[in-house]
Amino acid sequence: MLAVGVDVGGTKIAAGLVDERGSVLGCVRVSTPDSPAATVDAIAAAVRELGAGEVPVGVGVAGFVATDRSTVALAPNLGWRGEPFGERLAGGLGTRVWVENDANAAAWAETRFGAAAGRDAVVCVTVGTGVGGGIVMDRQVWRGAFGMAGEIGHLQVVEAGRECRCGQRGCLEQYASGSALVAAAREMIAAGGPDSAGLRTACGDRAEALTGPVVTQLAASGDPAAVRLIGEVGRWLGVGLAGLAAVLDPECFVIGGGVLDAGELLLGPARSSFAARLPAGDHRPHAPVLAAVLGNEAGLVGAADLARLALLGESG
Numbered sequence: 001m002l003a004v005g006v007d008v009g010g011t012k013i014a015a016g017l018v019d020e021r022g023s024v025l026g027c028v029r030v031s032t033p034d035s036p037a038a039t040v041d042a043i044a045a046a047v048r049e050l051g052a053g054e055v056p057v058g059v060g061v062a063g064f065v066a067t068d069r070s071t072v073a074l075a076p077n078l079g080w081r082g083e084p085f086g087e088r089l090a091g092g093l094g095t096r097v098w099v100e101n102d103a104n105a106a107a108w109a110e111t112r113f114g115a116a117a118g119r120d121a122v123v124c125v126t127v128g129t130g131v132g133g134g135i136v137m138d139r140q141v142w143r144g145a146f147g148m149a150g151e152i153g154h155l156q157v158v159e160a161g162r163e164c165r166c167g168q169r170g171c172l173e174q175y176a177s178g179s180a181l182v183a184a185a186r187e188m189i190a191a192g193g194p195d196s197a198g199l200r201t202a203c204g205d206r207a208e209a210l211t212g213p214v215v216t217q218l219a220a221s222g223d224p225a226a227v228r229l230i231g232e233v234g235r236w237l238g239v240g241l242a243g244l245a246a247v248l249d250p251e252c253f254v255i256g257g258g259v260l261d262a263g264e265l266l267l268g269p270a271r272s273s274f275a276a277r278l279p280a281g282d283h284r285p286h287a288p289v290l291a292a293v294l295g296n297e298a299g300l301v302g303a304a305d306l307a308r309l310a311l312l313g314e315s316g
């Protein structure tokens with residue numbers, strides 16, 4: 001049976017009709033409105049436009065989702081707190097709705113249909129503006145007792161380190177994300193060394209105009225400073241992966257998100273630092289660190305599949 005998957009981002013909403021093999025049959029994209037109520041209306045309109053009828057709807061949201069799979073406890077980028085989001089959307093649409101953390105949904109999609117297809121124990125890390133994560137154990141999304149597991153971006157890697165939006169300090173997201181990459185590039189420009197010439201040219205001497213994709217493209221073209229900056233993000237990512245392997249011992253890691261456009265410039269240093277940091281690393285298999293393959297669609301494909309399996313009682 002078909003299902004609808006929705007990915008609610010800070011600026012855009014994507015809704016897609018997805019079949020049981022994870023193929024997207026049609027997609028509608030709209031801007032994300034300011035308020036949760038308007039967002040519910042925008043999603044309902046997008047789902048109707050897909051013309052899917054009364055099929056299950058899965059929604060991936062960047063935030064902490066409560067165990068009822070409806071309430072968004074906190075979505076900092078959207079400004080939502082304690083929103084009974086799924087219930088409202090179900091009321092508006094007259095169909096059943098499953099709300100999932102967006103990184104959990106992406107992890108599920110990569111495990112069912114993507115880079116980790118056929119594997120049972122998978123940890124996915126999304127390295128974008130922030131760092132998201134999803135854990136699949138025994139072919140189930142591991143959500144934790146309170147629904148909020150897998151917040152890999154908030155793994156503390158530096159005691160009393162950089163401040164994080166979650167209220168803590170030293171979280172992985174502050175070192176291994178697109179935002180951290182841009183901050184480090186701006187620091188390099190401010191320091192004014194000769195190695196920052198490529199970065200300065202790329203942003204027209206306006207450090208504030210620098211973005212993650214600009215640094216990534218510069219690295220891909222071989223600029224040594226940009227390569228070093230991406231490598232540093234990769235190195236921190238490897239530190240996080242080693243900690244995760246110590247606790248979860250997954251079969252593989254899947255790395256996705258915008259910074260993955262840097263490819264091996266990110267993954268190479270991540271693998272080296274993972275190998276160097278892995279506890280008892282000389283005496284155990286090393287889980288491969290793989291590139292995600294589903295790209296931007298992973299979130300909506302995973303949300304649709306989870307909704308179909310959970311709400312129709314089909315097995316994965």
Ligand SMILES: [Zn+2]
Binds near residue numbers: 154165171
């Ligand atoms: Zn944090």
